[in-house]
Amino acid sequence: MTTPVGHHASRPEAAVALTLLFGWVLAQVAGAAGAADILVAYNLTWKSTNFKTILEWEPKPINHIYSVQISSRLGDWKNKCFHTTATECDVTDEIVKNVNQTYMARVLSYPAGYGHTSSSDVEPPFTNSPELTPYLDTKLGQPTIQSFEQVGTKLNVTVQDARTLVRMNGAFLSLRDVFGKDLNYTLYYWKASSTGKKTTETNTNEFLIDVDEGENYCFTVQAVISSRRTNQKSPESPAECSSQGRGIFREFFFIIGMAVSMVIIFIIVILVSCLYKCRKARVRRTGKESTPLNVP
Numbered sequence: 001m002t003t004p005v006g007h008h009a010s011r012p013e014a015a016v017a018l019t020l021l022f023g024w025v026l027a028q029v030a031g032a033a034g035a036a037d038i039l040v041a042y043n044l045t046w047k048s049t050n051f052k053t054i055l056e057w058e059p060k061p062i063n064h065i066y067s068v069q070i071s072s073r074l075g076d077w078k079n080k081c082f083h084t085t086a087t088e089c090d091v092t093d094e095i096v097k098n099v100n101q102t103y104m105a106r107v108l109s110y111p112a113g114y115g116h117t118s119s120s121d122v123e124p125p126f127t128n129s130p131e132l133t134p135y136l137d138t139k140l141g142q143p144t145i146q147s148f149e150q151v152g153t154k155l156n157v158t159v160q161d162a163r164t165l166v167r168m169n170g171a172f173l174s175l176r177d178v179f180g181k182d183l184n185y186t187l188y189y190w191k192a193s194s195t196g197k198k199t200t201e202t203n204t205n206e207f208l209i210d211v212d213e214g215e216n217y218c219f220t221v222q223a224v225i226s227s228r229r230t231n232q233k234s235p236e237s238p239a240e241c242s243s244q245g246r247g248i249f250r251e252f253f254f255i256i257g258m259a260v261s262m263v264i265i266f267i268i269v270i271l272v273s274c275l276y277k278c279r280k281a282r283v284r285r286t287g288k289e290s291t292p293l294n295v296p
Helices: 006-036 175-182 244-290
Strands: 042-049 052-058 064-072 078-084 088-090 103-111 126-128 144-151 154-160 163-168 171-174 184-191 198-202 206-210 217-224
Touching (some): 042 126, 052 064, 052 103, 078 088, 154 184, 163 175, 184 206
Antiparallel strands (some): 052 088
């Protein structure tokens, strides 16, 4: 009677399968244990002004490194700042592709030296960032007063739009190009001799306001997007002041000063000339007195 061989032949195969399974479980446990020793990132914060956008987080790495991935709400994860010891990552080049999209990033933590000794089968620990919609969330930078002129009872102020890193057809766009009529500017102005402020607003870059003739005025501007829930206003620009009255007075005093200087110089020249003539006459007189008389 022959002994069936099928049953005995399956035992080595089962043993190999069990060994492989056991090894895979051990690898997963070891990987999980290694990951448990790594500090995950926390306090993920967006820093975005005029669409220049940086993701920051903590802590400083000790025995690990970070990688950053970013994705739009319906897109795939893209790697940024790969295997870095920094705690910030500039993602501007990704978000400016479509500033109306909503983005999320995540910071992955790896053991130091990852990529040389570690397996990539185990997903590293990571922390997700808050969502960011650049059009709604980027802060407005401090605006700049390009020029101003006060003539009589009219004060004209021109605001210069900041440039962004958003591109269209190879050219960088300004804030006005991106936000259009959503972007307003507020002008705060007051008499130089007073502290009481007045305000006016425009959805262009030009202000033309009525002022008192002969009075000097100081003013600042502020960018505003009223349709937002947060980050509606920029910091105010540095103050500028007109000098209409002071310019006239300065010119007047300059003319007076020049006239006085000319009179003083003229008087000095006359005095010097008189002194010279008097001295010359005195020398001539003294010479005559000291000459002996000729006795025949």
